[in-house]
Amino acid sequence: MEALKGMLSRMKLSAAERKGIRVEVDDGGRVGSAEPMAVEKVLAEKLVHVDGLANALRKIGCSIKGVACKDLGENHFLFTFRQAAGKRRALEEGPWMFGRDLVVMADFDPTKMMDEMEFAFIPIWVHVLKLPFGMIKKTTGEAIGKEIGIFMVVEADGDSLARSNSILGGH
Secondary structure (H helix, E strand, O other), X not given: OHHHHHHHHHOOOXXXXXXXXOOOOOOOOOOOOOOXXXXXXXXXXXXXXXXXXXXXXXXXXXXXOOEEEEEEEOOEEEEEEOOHHHHHHHHHOOOEEEOOEEEEEEEOOOOOOHHHOOOOOOEEEEEOOOOOHHHOEHHHHHHHHHHHXXXXXXXXXXXXXXXXXXXXXXX
């Protein structure tokens, strides 16, 4: 082991190698991907099998046109949705579980590396109990949602009365 460390310490980069390489990417002037994509992290102690995870995601709303799944290692996965509605549902209508493990989705950003991706947002429906009838309004839901995290939506009719006591927010 010491011999290997000694060999590595003697390795030097040439001037050309230190300079680096500039790569031009022709993407037709677009930034990002033409297909709707999301990156997913499964919070599990054991490694998750990509085929089982892809099958589970197909069942929750991507069954019409499908979804492709690529294993990125360490329970990180790249999903390519064949329809934008599948991606929207995956990102906004969670939280999702795979078995007993929490799945956290993040929008795909082609400018980031995996260690720069943030898996810190989970959309959660909150059901508020024992609200007086006069407070079952959209404005009440927004205020509660903003207090507990990031407010996303409250189910409300056109006259601003809430249809239920449920609020979608994330944290």
